Amino acid sequence: xxIELAQVSRWYGNVVxxxxxxxxxxPGVTGLLGPNGAGKSTLLHMMAGFLAPSTxxxxxxxxxxxxxxxxxxxxxxxxxxxxVYGFLTGWQFVLSSARLHRLPSPEDAAAKALxxxxxxxxxxxxxxxxSKGMRQRVKVAAALVHDPQVLLLDEPFNGMDPRQRLHxxxxxxxxxxxxxxxxxxxHILEEVERVAQQIEVLVAGRHxxxxxxREIRRRMxxxxxxxHVRSSDDRRLAAALIADASSGAVSLGxxxxxxxxxxxxxxxxxxxxVARDAGVTVWQLSPADEDLESVFSYLISRSTR
Amino acid sequence: MNSVVAGITYRAVxxxxxxxxxxxxxxxxxxxxxxxxxxxxxxxxxxxxxMQVYAIGTMLPLLGLIAGTGTIAPEIDDGxxxxxxxxxxxxxxxxxxxxxxxxxxxxxxAAVPTFAASYLLIRNEAGIASGFALGALIGGIAYAAVFLxxxxxxxxxxxxxxxxxxxxESLVGGLVxxxxxxxxxxxxxxFAGQISTSDFFKPTVSIxxxxxxxxxxxxxxxxxxxxxxxxxxxxxxx
Numbered sequence: 001x002x003i004e005l006a007q008v009s010r011w012y013g014n015v016v017x018x019x020x021x022x023x024x025x026x027p028g029v030t031g032l033l034g035p036n037g038a039g040k041s042t043l044l045h046m047m048a049g050f051l052a053p054s055t056x057x058x059x060x061x062x063x064x065x066x067x068x069x070x071x072x073x074x075x076x077x078x079x080x081x082x083x084v085y086g087f088l089t090g091w092q093f094v095l096s097s098a099r100l101h102r103l104p105s106p107e108d109a110a111a112k113a114l115x116x117x118x119x120x121x122x123x124x125x126x127x128x129x130x131s132k133g134m135r136q137r138v139k140v141a142a143a144l145v146h147d148p149q150v151l152l153l154d155e156p157f158n159g160m161d162p163r164q165r166l167h168x169x170x171x172x173x174x175x176x177x178x179x180x181x182x183x184x185x186x187h188i189l190e191e192v193e194r195v196a197q198q199i200e201v202l203v204a205g206r207h208x209x210x211x212x213x214r215e216i217r218r219r220m221x222x223x224x225x226x227x228h229v230r231s232s233d234d235r236r237l238a239a240a241l242i243a244d245a246s247s248g249a250v251s252l253g254x255x256x257x258x259x260x261x262x263x264x265x266x267x268x269x270x271x272x273x274v275a276r277d278a279g280v281t282v283w284q285l286s287p288a289d290e291d292l293e294s295v296f297s298y299l300i301s302r303s304t305r
Numbered sequence: 306m307n308s309v310v311a312g313i314t315y316r317a318v319x320x321x322x323x324x325x326x327x328x329x330x331x332x333x334x335x336x337x338x339x340x341x342x343x344x345x346x347x348x349x350x351x352x353x354x355x356m357q358v359y360a361i362g363t364m365l366p367l368l369g370l371i372a373g374t375g376t377i378a379p380e381i382d383d384g385x386x387x388x389x390x391x392x393x394x395x396x397x398x399x400x401x402x403x404x405x406x407x408x409x410x411x412x413x414x415a416a417v418p419t420f421a422a423s424y425l426l427i428r429n430e431a432g433i434a435s436g437f438a439l440g441a442l443i444g445g446i447a448y449a450a451v452f453l454x455x456x457x458x459x460x461x462x463x464x465x466x467x468x469x470x471x472x473x474e475s476l477v478g479g480l481v482x483x484x485x486x487x488x489x490x491x492x493x494x495x496f497a498g499q500i501s502t503s504d505f506f507k508p509t510v511s512i513x514x515x516x517x518x519x520x521x522x523x524x525x526x527x528x529x530x531x532x533x534x535x536x537x538x539x540x541x542x543x
Contacts, residue, residue, distance in 0.1 A: 045538075050387070050539040069390075069394060070393055073393045081384040085313060096309050096388075100310070100394060101392060101393065
């Protein structure tokens with residue numbers, strides 16, 4: 001099944017949370033990547049029927065998602081918020097989900113779903129006694145109980161320990177390989193890389209990039225990098241660096257050198273050699289913009305060009 | 306009606322600390338009746354006053370507020386309601402089920418104690434006990450619907466509900482004659498008056514007005530709540 005967003009925007013008052021996004025999410029695993037506050041949850045809520053687009057349309061195989069409870073026959077949703085009915089046991093929670101879906105044998109479906117997330121042992125404990133990762137897993141079980149064609153997960157790996165995380169990643173990959181349409185949001189590139197075939201990058205409400213992880217990874221490393229360099233002779237090093245095409249700009253300041261490397265690989269290969277040949281000792285080399293935010297804002301500036 | 310939704314709602318309401326208020330308010334009513342009995346005021350007039358001022362005038366709107374908003378507002382606040390809403394069940398059906406739960410709680414915690422307190426004082430003399438029990442039941446149903454709607458449309462349901470219960474129902478409804486037509490507790494008294502034959506008790510709103518008023522308000526509020534649930538938006542944390 002396909003989820004289609006066509007020129008979807010969503011604003012709250014004067015604040016634009018999602019800005020003119022068009023994307024199709026098809027079978028397989030899609031990662032929705034973006035920094036915190038990029039509008040990932042807003043976008044996911046529109047795909048899940050919990051938010052109306054301000055403009056544009058969100059559809060599931062052509063059917064409108066908003067104000068259409070029938071879509072939940074095909075959609076399983078794992079919301080980010082931790083809140084679940086704490087007074088229910090894991091078993092009761094997943095079973096209630098099966099009953100709400102009016103499945104023919106809710107007990108079997110609930111048992112199967114709990115087994116998928118390896119929660120059989122703790123199923124008779126009340127959810128309020130669960131750790132964050134366990135809550136996350138029963139939420140996944142409740143969302144999977146009706147074997148949905150579409151699964152939407154909002155930051156599903158948050159709060160899980162490494163083993164649980166790997167297990168859920170495997171599960172998500174398996175479900176995707178079986179032809180289900182799966183979309184999950186995350187602000188961690190490595191997480192998305194490990195699980196998703198398709199990556200959609202959202203930055204500041206805009207659809208900044210789209211592609212498989214190699215494509216996204218290449219775009220993220222193949223960009224001008226900014227480095228701070230401190231050395232025994234900044235001026236001499238600056239002169240040596242600017243002579244090579246890998247440096248776009250070099251500026252000399254009180255704090256040392258600031259170098260804009262246009263060819264990342266060549267620059268990292270070149271710097272030690274240039275310094276050695278010039279007889280300069282490099283004391284410090286630090287990337288100035290390696291945080292995800294700057295990577296994302298670079299993608300944004302490229303996508304709007 | 307959906308039994309899974311009803312089951313979860315009962316457990317959610319009865320498991321919260323607010324349930325103590327659901328128990329405490331009727332206990333006060335029974336306590337007041339016992340005190341009146343102890344001091345020998347077991348007459349029709351005292352009973353009618355207790356019923357009008359406390360049972361219908363104070364307890365019923367407060368219980369309505371606790372049960373009506375309590376069946377839905379906390380779940381919307383903390384987001385647990387997504388579990389129910391992300392299912393192929395029509396939202397109006399969820400609203401109707403939650404309304405039924407609230408109404409049943411009011412029957413149990415308002416109508417039954419109203420009958421019991423009155424009965425403790427004067428048995429069923431002049432039909433006061435059964436009359437006010439009917440009034441509390443019907444008023445409770447209307448309150449359940451109105452406060453359920455309030456719990457769906459605003460995050461400040463309890464504050465607004467208290468202001469409504471105190472200002473409108475107690476002051477305006479009690480003091481301004483024309484406004485009495487638009488007061489749920491006055492309608493409740495009208496229904497009580499249908500059974501009660503007491504000379505100390507004359508409802509001001511006619512039954513010809515009260516019946517359609519209760520029907521319109523109750524059905525309208527539940528349907529509206531269902532429509533609002535269909536458009537319930539989650540904004541997330543960002």
